[in-house]
Amino acid sequence: MPQEILRFEQVSKFFPGVVANDKVDLTIYKGEIHSLLGENGAGKSTLMNILYGLYKADGGQIYYEGRPVSILSPNDALKHGIGMIHQHFMLIPNFTVWENVTLGQKMEGSPVLPVTQLKQKVQEIAGQLHMNIDVNQLVGELSVGVQQKVEILKAIYRGARLLILDEPTSVLTPQESEELFVTLDRLKGDGCTIIFISHKLNEVMSISDRVSVLRDGHLIETRDKEGCTPAMMTALMVGRDVNLAIEKKPCIPGEVALEVRDLCAAGETHASTLKHISFQVRAGEIVGIAGVDGNGQGALSNAIAGIQKPESGTVLFRGEDVTAENVRRRNERKFSYIPADRRGEGLTLDFKLFENIALTQYYKEPCSKKGLLNFRGMRERAAAYMKDFNVKAPNTEAEARNLSGGNQQKLVLAREILKRPDILLVVQPTWGLDIGACEFVYQKIVEERDRGAAVLLISTDLEEVRNLSDRLLVLFEGQIMGEVDPAVARVEDIGQLMAGSQIQQ
């Protein structure tokens, strides 16, 4: 009989206008890996933030090792041996590994830090977990995968016996994910309990002992992994059957519509600086660019969209050099850009919907006449666009801020796609969207390709680029590591390229 370590009883949490958790009952056994599965906004993270003391529950009770506990701060959580590894790391890049790990730990007696001892202790624990880490390195200089190990190290150092991992693989390469799973298995072997939050089915299926599915704040069901199929899980997650498999007609590439030649463009770091990149995208095909975030995606999309001036090299639209042209000139060449950051770059959140729709077209008919804005024209067109793309909003006068992520993205898509571009640059189109909205976005991108647009899709979601692309390029540290055929390439091979090594034959 498995021993219970943690029990949620009727736990609820309300945010203004939203029920994040509604009377959730959940039991976690000692020494198991328990996955919480659900879409964005299903309430997984909220539930765990309550357990970790970051949020206060509005109702219900948490029992830890059989006793009712009240956890009001992460400190309380740590006292009970509960540690959490957040999606966005809680690390300080300007601090060394040992400083990050020991930060906030009370010293006995004098507040002067016994630096040598602390370093030794951290190194020791790293050794026990088979982590190859130099404790004197600055965390900012480590790769994302190693940073995550530092997070785990931090939790264990603080005496965590129950670890919560919030979407831990979203920032990792497939290989790094594998390594993480090995570490988690090792921790489980040492008697740790692990709660694993994810919306990626394959991961959940490969690592968990039991799975709980959340939807709209409700705990739908908890099951043993044995006897579950991915299809059953998806249906539980979404509440209906979904088909994310993308049906595409065969690709009929036409002329070269977008070309990048020997492009060098500065990024924030050395890794994200483009180094002599060249590729072509033909009309009627989707070229995907895979890679871990921070490997030059930003510089590439900025250079193509005309937001950033490249240091050298050329960008050509339909054979014409547009490198020196500004954003509007490029837009006039039937170029559309769907940026990664829809809230920051795609929309002006404080503007009304019709104003957002007019953003790239405001100077032309029907949005303006003889230099004066034509509000009626803008509103009419916005209403038509919103109807066409099924944007759920009260009217065209609502502020973009008040729309859900999915509807915000639909608004951007409507504006950029309904102008019927020849070249479409799409970056991270489904980041943070729920499955229903993902389906919609995928369908629209494929429609544009079938219509004859050249689509360049830059995404860190490997599943997404694999499924959508006709050809797939892998970006690593600002260079293209290779091209693969997404229909036949193995994930492991793509992962190798993403990590910077060539495919081993």
Add this chain to the structure above:
Amino acid sequence: MPVSLLDTTLGMAVRMSTPYLFAALGGLLAQRSGVYNFALEGMMLGGAYFGYFFTLLTGNLLLGILGAVIFGLLSGWLLAFISIRFGVSQMVVGLGMNTLFMGLTSFCSRLLSNSRDGSALNLDRLIGNIISGPAAEIPVIGSVLCSQNLMTYLIIALFVFYAWFTRRTEYGLALRAVGENPAASQTAGINVFRYRYLSVIISGALAALGGAYLTLTQVSRFSENMTNGRGWIAIAAICLGRWSPAGTFFSCLLFGLASAASNQIQVLNIGIPYQFALMVPYILAILALVSIQGKSSHGPAALGKPYMKNR
């Protein structure tokens, strides 16, 4: 041994850097915790006035200094309360407080001068120099050492303490962490608000001491807006010093030297219009800041961003 021009200039440079040092250490402490103290100028001015006022009132320099410190703590608390508790733009609060203290000190000083006749407004005793005797015989630095008072030595010691404290103690580590990533610090069990509050409050006291240095060791009476941009120079010194205590310390000395040079140019009357001489420290500040532009910043990552607990 006659005191040379070099000696006088260097001695003057150190004396003129002392107010910068106080204000800059205060500013650095606040910025390390993630909060800009843009009210340094006003806090110095307040410190100058209240240090002077309480000394005049009680005839006791120590009580005067105590008055300046209490003013500094209160003004620091006010800045902390508005910018940390309510998350108001630190720039706006700082500017507002500068204007407030400028008006307050001018008002109070006019009331005071209306109530007494001119000669009764001067302090009869100032904080004196502490080293004398054989030390003066050391070439160059001898006369520099001997022309300084207790407050200068105090601020040097405080800089050393700050450097040790932030590098080597648990509290110092936490202080730096709060300025880098408050959310991470909170999850590590650090009380972000306590560290920020305390840093800003102490920052106010240090700035006020810098102001009190002017009235209690240098000029013996208060005049309106006598700090004359020193608080802003201190902020420039922090930037130029890349947020490190040693860097900030030497930047302040550099600005002190520039101020002394500005004085000497006026005194020596070497044909440069005095208006240009007055500009020297400020031009230097601008050039210094331009020179470090584009180099990777070492400023605290969360500097200037209000942190609101999400509950």
